[in-house]
Amino acid sequence: MAPSRCHRLLLPTTMAPACLALVLVLLLALCAAPAPAHAARALTPGRAGAVTKAQQGGSNATAAAADEYLTPHNQARAAVGVPPLRWSADLASTAAAVVAQQQRQVGCAFVDMGGSPYGANQGWASYRARPAEVVASWVAQGRYYTHANNTCAPGQQCGTYTQVVWRRSAEVGCAQATCAAGATLTLCLYNPHGNVQGQSPY
Numbered sequence: 001m002a003p004s005r006c007h008r009l010l011l012p013t014t015m016a017p018a019c020l021a022l023v024l025v026l027l028l029a030l031c032a033a034p035a036p037a038h039a040a041r042a043l044t045p046g047r048a049g050a051v052t053k054a055q056q057g058g059s060n061a062t063a064a065a066a067d068e069y070l071t072p073h074n075q076a077r078a079a080v081g082v083p084p085l086r087w088s089a090d091l092a093s094t095a096a097a098v099v100a101q102q103q104r105q106v107g108c109a110f111v112d113m114g115g116s117p118y119g120a121n122q123g124w125a126s127y128r129a130r131p132a133e134v135v136a137s138w139v140a141q142g143r144y145y146t147h148a149n150n151t152c153a154p155g156q157q158c159g160t161y162t163q164v165v166w167r168r169s170a171e172v173g174c175a176q177a178t179c180a181a182g183a184t185l186t187l188c189l190y191n192p193h194g195n196v197q198g199q200s201p202y
């Protein structure tokens with residue numbers, strides 16, 4: 001794909017794999033078509049390929065990366081009166097192993113986390129997205145969420161947002177993989193997991 005065409009795509013998801021296959025087709029179509037102006041900052045759920053980084057570097061680099069993930073999570077939680085998440089090095093290393101495997105085996109496609117005990121938010125970007133930017137794309141789904149009746153606007157996705165603000169989730173760990181073409185796959189794992197059907201996040 002021509003880098004200029006999908007240069008700024010950022011795709012958040014908590015979707016099930018079956019849905020992702022559909023979105024992948026959509027994404028490829030978007031990338032293949034002449035760049036529509038509105039795709040410049042497209043924020044749709046999707047799937048795609050990527051390679052690894054994130055937990056590299058010394059402890060300072062790791063701490064800085066953790067803050068980049070954690071701070072926007074906890075700002076979004078504070079905004080609705082939910083206590084902060086704490087960083088889990090164990091979840092971060094699990095996430096790092098998962099995205100590394102995605103990179104090696106399936107070109108950084110979104111991960112099927114259906115069998116995981118953890119909550120999982122993912123984001124694929126066609127460029128080297130900063131962690132804070134990816135988390136911001138999850139938080140941005142909150143604009144479609146109505147807490148009063150615990151619903152998401154028709155045709156929208158709110159799952160990455162509701163996981164971010166899920167009160168009973170206590171800890172998070174994240175990692176990112178970088179693909180050959182410069183795309184990134186980002187994964188955050190949450191324990192305990194959120195998005196329990198029929199329950200309100202907070």
Ligand SMILES: *[C@@H]1O[C@H](CO)[C@@H](O)[C@H](O)[C@H]1NC(C)=O
Pocket residue numbers: 060
């Ligand atoms: C790295 O972290 C240590 C311990 O937190 C700190 O003392 C040191 O100043 C940091 N170094 C840099 C370059 O940030």
Ligand SMILES: *[C@@H]1O[C@H](CO)[C@@H](O)[C@H](O)[C@H]1NC(C)=O
Pocket residue numbers: 146148149151
């Ligand atoms: C939930 O509340 C919003 C805002 O008042 C409203 O637009 C929406 O229709 C409601 N959804 C349901 C399912 O009641």
